[in-house]
Amino acid sequence: MDWKSIYAVVKKAIGYQIGIGPLDFSLFKLLLLIILLATTVWLARRIANVWLGGALSRLPLEEAAKNRLQRIIRGLLLSGGFLTTLAILGINLSAFKVLFNIINFPLFKIGEARISVASLVLFLVLIVGFSYASRLLSSLLVSQGLSKVKMEEGKKYVLKRVTEYTLIAIGALIAFQSIGINLSGLAVIFGLLSVGIGFGLQNIASNFISGIILLFERPIQVGDRITVGDTQGDVEEINIRSTTIRSLDNISIIVPNNEFIEGRVTNWSHGDLKIRMNIKVGVSYDSDVDVVFSALKEAADENANVLKRPAPEVLLLEFGDSYWNMELRVWIASPKDYYRILSEINCAIVHKFRKYGIDIPYPQQDVHVRSPLPIPFEARKN
Numbered sequence: 001m002d003w004k005s006i007y008a009v010v011k012k013a014i015g016y017q018i019g020i021g022p023l024d025f026s027l028f029k030l031l032l033l034i035i036l037l038a039t040t041v042w043l044a045r046r047i048a049n050v051w052l053g054g055a056l057s058r059l060p061l062e063e064a065a066k067n068r069l070q071r072i073i074r075g076l077l078l079s080g081g082f083l084t085t086l087a088i089l090g091i092n093l094s095a096f097k098v099l100f101n102i103i104n105f106p107l108f109k110i111g112e113a114r115i116s117v118a119s120l121v122l123f124l125v126l127i128v129g130f131s132y133a134s135r136l137l138s139s140l141l142v143s144q145g146l147s148k149v150k151m152e153e154g155k156k157y158v159l160k161r162v163t164e165y166t167l168i169a170i171g172a173l174i175a176f177q178s179i180g181i182n183l184s185g186l187a188v189i190f191g192l193l194s195v196g197i198g199f200g201l202q203n204i205a206s207n208f209i210s211g212i213i214l215l216f217e218r219p220i221q222v223g224d225r226i227t228v229g230d231t232q233g234d235v236e237e238i239n240i241r242s243t244t245i246r247s248l249d250n251i252s253i254i255v256p257n258n259e260f261i262e263g264r265v266t267n268w269s270h271g272d273l274k275i276r277m278n279i280k281v282g283v284s285y286d287s288d289v290d291v292v293f294s295a296l297k298e299a300a301d302e303n304a305n306v307l308k309r310p311a312p313e314v315l316l317l318e319f320g321d322s323y324w325n326m327e328l329r330v331w332i333a334s335p336k337d338y339y340r341i342l343s344e345i346n347c348a349i350v351h352k353f354r355k356y357g358i359d360i361p362y363p364q365q366d367v368h369v370r371s372p373l374p375i376p377f378e379a380r381k382n
Contacts, residue, residue: 041078126175126178134167157221207257208240211242214243214257221269231245242254242255242256273334277329280327282320282324295356299328303344305333313328313330315327
């Protein structure tokens with residue numbers, strides 16, 4: 001086979017027409033379309049991750065907000081690149097007319113609005129878009145607008161959440177209006193939701209209302225050290241349905257909001273961060289009580305994390321079976337340092353007791369052994 005024959009075969013193959021539904025183009029265009037789309041995907045990722053990544057890193061935003069903005073930019077670049085590729089290849093979008101007719105076919109009606117696949121997609125796009133935008137704007141509000149304002153962190157967090165949920169609500173109204181559902185249609189939807197709540201969504205509704213109460217009443221705030229049941233940790237995030245707690249073992253625990261309203265919660269940081277530590281220790285009866293008081297007082301005074309006011313206090317609470325029950329009471333500035341300071345003071349007490357010859361007795365129990373009673377003669381005879 002000569003070169004002319006090979007060239008004719010290749011030319012015929014490249015010019016071979018392929019029909020895919022309403023589309024009709026050559027094999028060459030199909031290969032070129034695949035190459036251009038792959039290049040578009042690569043460029044979009046490159047621009048969003050590398051070129052714009054450096055610019056986004058300098059923005060005063062939370063890391064989660066930066067990641068969301070990066071994904072939005074990547075999606076816009078991919079959409080623009082796809083449309084540009086179709087225009088370069090001369091593929092007429094009218095070829096998708098059949099597809100457009102299918103997705104615009106009405107599935108059901110809500111009031112006067114006809115709902116189709118296209119309207120559902122538009123509704124979801126608007127909801128997701130407003131959700132991303134609300135989080136981005138609320139992060140900007142805290143990082144830029146409120147960064148120089150003297151305000152409690154809890155109030156800033158509430159303002160951030162209120163801004164976010166308000167924008168989401170506005171976006172939901174716009175999304176409903178965009179697909180033709182007016183206020184009367186919304187009344188129908190809310191009526192269906194009320195029926196759903198009555199049948200099985202009570203817990204979701206309860207958590208939703210509890211989340212609103214937590215945000216505005218603020219019995220707990222972000223950053224507080226709390227104890228819920230057997231869980232102790234720091235409040236990391238308060239959402240509408242649940243609250244995230246970061247335990248002392250660095251484990252995220254998701255707690256439904258109604259547990260904070262209906263249950264008993266210990267908030268170590270509410271109102272005043274200062275807390276009192278009560279350290280109990282047993283001392284032998286052979287010890288000098290004045291020396292014991294002095295040693296415990298020194299162990300507290302020499303710790304830099306113990307507050308001077310209120311001053312440390314040493315008490316003799318009770319007389320035990322084999323020891324005096326002493327208690328050292330000290331105040332610290334933050335509950336988050338509780339266990340570390342407790343360990344430091346315990347170690348200091350051990351050193352002071354050894355220095356002054358003070359013993360911590362082991363549990364003791366006296367056992368009295370009684371000799372057997374003599375057996376009467378009559379009983380022995382029988």
